[in-house]
Amino acid sequence: MPTGACGINCDMCKLQLMGICSTCGSGKSPEAEKKLAAQRRAFGGTCTILECAVLNRVQYCLRDCGGFPCENFSTGPYPFSPGFLSMQARRRSELPPAMDWNNRPIEVPESFWKTLARKDPMAVSNFVLGEADGKGGVIFPFLNAVVRIDPQKRELAQRVEDDWLPVSDPMLTLVTLLYFNRVEHLVPLAGELAATNDLKSAPHFAGSHELNMKPMLERYANDPAGFRQAAAHHLGGTPGDMADLSFRLLPFPRIPVYYLYWKPDEEFGARIKVLFDRSIEELLTASGIWALVWRVNIELLRA
């Protein structure tokens, strides 16, 4: 693999063509070990980035390390400029554009806000295990965050210490409105797990409406430990005994989702599958389920 742990693609470098320099390889590659040994011989020291990636079993810093951009990059002489590193730090805290399955930007219909504004916030809070804020809004946990939806202000906000910070999160806004507008009573968990193709709305998940697990596989196919870290430590998922690894996540307190992970073997590549408690059929439409998984995936990727 010609790409170094830092992300430099050695295939595109003339030093590699001329045999002056070899690839560093990913932090999990034999090339990395060889390069470190060569650096020790030639320079009496090593690249701190490569050394750290190997030590921490990180394939590629930019894709796989939650610590990027770290001090090894900001204090070292190469490979990236301060401008590039600060752009990376800034954009990593942003949410990606919320797009639907046809790659159109998500738009939250005004009628969804109006419907929630007509509902009794206390009743909604009871049904979703949230808390009415006393001003028409509902406060609820979403994974590891505490969020407030305010249908009067048409606003989603996140609690940061003692403050509420308005957030632009169209996908979470959409899922929350779809769920809160639909729920009419406290729906008990069914205790039966179902994949999208087991749900009554299975035909909706065909073709481009399939759950998009490609970015998850690109990130975690060779990094089960990273998957565990993201699901259990970052998002507070409860480990289960399905597949090679499984975690029960709680995007909403009454809507558990189960992520199942199979490591790659000689026959198959890594696989990640999402299961739901069958009660989800009563709480979310197929579009809502698709949007929920999209949003949970983003948190697993950001971890």
Ligand code: SF4
């Ligand atoms: S910065 Fe380090 S890991 Fe990246 S190409 Fe240079 S020596 Fe290799």
Ligand code: SF4
């Ligand atoms: S801490 Fe820095 S150098 Fe080490 S693996 Fe993470 S991003 Fe790479």
